[in-house]
Amino acid sequence: MPGPDAIPDLAAAVAEFDQETRDDIALALWMEELDLAAIPAGAATHLADPKNSPAAHGDRMRRFIRYLVDHPVSHSPDYRKVYARLLDVCGDLSPHQAYAIQAGFLGPPAAVGYDMVPAPADLQFPRDHLPKPRSQVGWHFIVGSCWGSDGKEYGVELMFFQTALYPPAVAAGFGLSDDENQTVELQFAISEAGGRHFQAVPVVLAGTSGLVDWQADPFVYRLGRNSIRCHRSGELFPLTIQAWGVDRGTEPHRTLSIDLTFSSGKETLLQGDGGCMPSVDGMGSLYYSIPALRLDPAVSTLRLDGTSVALERGTFWFDHQWGAISGVPASPVLRAANNSSEPAPGGWDWFMAQFDGERQLTVFAPHANARRQFYQQTGEVPPGTMSAAVAGTYMDPDRQTRIIRGTLDVTEWVRADRSPDPARYLVTDTWYPARWAFRFAEGVPDDIADFTMTPIVSEAQSGFFANGAQYAEGAVVLRDAGGSEIGRGFAESVAYADTRRTAHRLAGLDESPGSIEALRTPTLSIADRLANALYVTTHKKELEAIIEASAGLEFFVGS
Numbered sequence: 001m002p003g004p005d006a007i008p009d010l011a012a013a014v015a016e017f018d019q020e021t022r023d024d025i026a027l028a029l030w031m032e033e034l035d036l037a038a039i040p041a042g043a044a045t046h047l048a049d050p051k052n053s054p055a056a057h058g059d060r061m062r063r064f065i066r067y068l069v070d071h072p073v074s075h076s077p078d079y080r081k082v083y084a085r086l087l088d089v090c091g092d093l094s095p096h097q098a099y100a101i102q103a104g105f106l107g108p109p110a111a112v113g114y115d116m117v118p119a120p121a122d123l124q125f126p127r128d129h130l131p132k133p134r135s136q137v138g139w140h141f142i143v144g145s146c147w148g149s150d151g152k153e154y155g156v157e158l159m160f161f162q163t164a165l166y167p168p169a170v171a172a173g174f175g176l177s178d179d180e181n182q183t184v185e186l187q188f189a190i191s192e193a194g195g196r197h198f199q200a201v202p203v204v205l206a207g208t209s210g211l212v213d214w215q216a217d218p219f220v221y222r223l224g225r226n227s228i229r230c231h232r233s234g235e236l237f238p239l240t241i242q243a244w245g246v247d248r249g250t251e252p253h254r255t256l257s258i259d260l261t262f263s264s265g266k267e268t269l270l271q272g273d274g275g276c277m278p279s280v281d282g283m284g285s286l287y288y289s290i291p292a293l294r295l296d297p298a299v300s301t302l303r304l305d306g307t308s309v310a311l312e313r314g315t316f317w318f319d320h321q322w323g324a325i326s327g328v329p330a331s332p333v334l335r336a337a338n339n340s341s342e343p344a345p346g347g348w349d350w351f352m353a354q355f356d357g358e359r360q361l362t363v364f365a366p367h368a369n370a371r372r373q374f375y376q377q378t379g380e381v382p383p384g385t386m387s388a389a390v391a392g393t394y395m396d397p398d399r400q401t402r403i404i405r406g407t408l409d410v411t412e413w414v415r416a417d418r419s420p421d422p423a424r425y426l427v428t429d430t431w432y433p434a435r436w437a438f439r440f441a442e443g444v445p446d447d448i449a450d451f452t453m454t455p456i457v458s459e460a461q462s463g464f465f466a467n468g469a470q471y472a473e474g475a476v477v478l479r480d481a482g483g484s485e486i487g488r489g490f491a492e493s494v495a496y497a498d499t500r501r502t503a504h505r506l507a508g509l510d511e512s513p514g515s516i517e518a519l520r521t522p523t524l525s526i527a528d529r530l531a532n533a534l535y536v537t538t539h540k541k542e543l544e545a546i547i548e549a550s551a552g553l554e555f556f557v558g559s
Helices: 006-015 019-028 041-047 054-070 080-089 095-105 168-173 332-338 369-374 500-507 513-518 526-538 540-549
Strands: 137-148 153-164 182-192 197-199 203-206 212-216 219-223 226-230 239-247 254-264 276-280 283-295 301-304 307-324 348-355 359-366 386-395 401-416 430-440 450-455 462-464 470-480 485-494
Touching: 006 041, 019 095, 019 203, 019 239, 054 080, 054 095, 080 095, 080 513, 095 153, 095 182, 095 203, 095 500, 137 283, 137 470, 137 485, 153 226, 153 254, 153 307, 153 470, 182 239, 182 254, 182 301, 182 470, 197 462, 254 307, 283 348, 283 359, 307 348, 332 526, 332 540, 348 386, 348 430, 348 450, 348 470, 359 401, 369 386, 401 470, 430 470, 430 485, 450 485, 500 513, 526 540
Parallel strands: none
Antiparallel strands: 137 153, 137 307, 153 182, 182 197, 182 203, 212 219, 219 226, 226 239, 239 254, 254 283, 254 301, 276 283, 283 307, 301 307, 348 359, 348 485, 359 386, 386 401, 401 430, 430 450, 450 470, 462 470, 470 485
């Protein structure tokens, strides 16, 4: 605990924070109201440091925007008008506001300068279990299904979502270490089969707070008191995850927590092409999964509103992904190629399935222009059947993997009519997929080549990222063509809703229609797209060489 002499400095510093920042500190430390005396000594020192002040967060953001103005990127949309408006309205900022501005308004030019994604991946463990503070973004993600002594089934999601707020060289110029340059948010949810879905209010912490830390051996990753923790040097298992949060979208508010230990997992599954998902001219991500995490019932519990449930069994899934996911290619010809036609809508659908008989698969479908009529739908009538190609990986009982391709049909929809904190994250009433039918012509055993996913709750398992983007994600039941249960999985649908007003609110920006329009993502004119297409034609061999050297790109073609 901080000594008495540290409390006055801490109290003065915290008094400058907005209420949301104080709330996030409290929630990260598992308190509904902030108690300064309960803040760990090391964190108290960092919280009181001037570089953690609202003035410092605002000053760094304004300096970065000016840097972007001075470093335009060719063959790409022009963000100068957006940057000029942001400079006019950016004053002191909370960590959450700075993160929301960086993630939602600065665009791809702000992603220049992060570590590039190699090809091949050359993943090594335990090294690559660690967070990657010099990458643009990354996340550690654990989801699955479990059954309690109360006879109920639960779906659980836990994610530490990490963003390096500024490119490492820029951050160093601001006097920030790689660790201080991080913003990490907590995504935590529990679904109760046949009942409700609860999402804890996202918690956002800056690396300058002293409440985000990790160690290498054994691996431990902490966000306040929330943690992902290994117990043995050099080994991932046993692995314990602990999290606590509050869903403020219900009356009364609901508290939720987990303390889960996994005794083992299956072989590491390298996603995409050997872990590249994809790697193209340094852009993309590195990505691996570990299926079939086995819950240890002797030391695993969850709590809803103070009621503790001992868990008797469960199977989970671990993902770690990082890279320059929305970056700008270094090559002018690839930038021109990416900006020579109508841009694809952001978002994706991701699925994992864990079948009876120790078999797993994971597939993915990025959003596409061909399916625009299914996105941002809020009318009285749900969308019709949506079909898409999917690609991914199948792992057999002997831990051998193979690439698979198939199709999915979304045949039912549900409204996202709740929010974990309606005052900050505005309810969208958007239609999200609620039943998926998959078919695989080859690569998957016949008894599971045709199956469906249906959520374990009837309401949308929806939530929000702290940048304002909405998603629906949760546990699903797997059934074969005859309707028999054949396992459990998780389904994720991201960015179906128009959440620009929420993004403005989280960033502390004017929410009026005029402001939203002024900060709309810039696009290229038809003439500029044609000019880019001509540039690609005259640099065709260079582009072909880049594509030839890429890895994992085939997972994104034809989806």
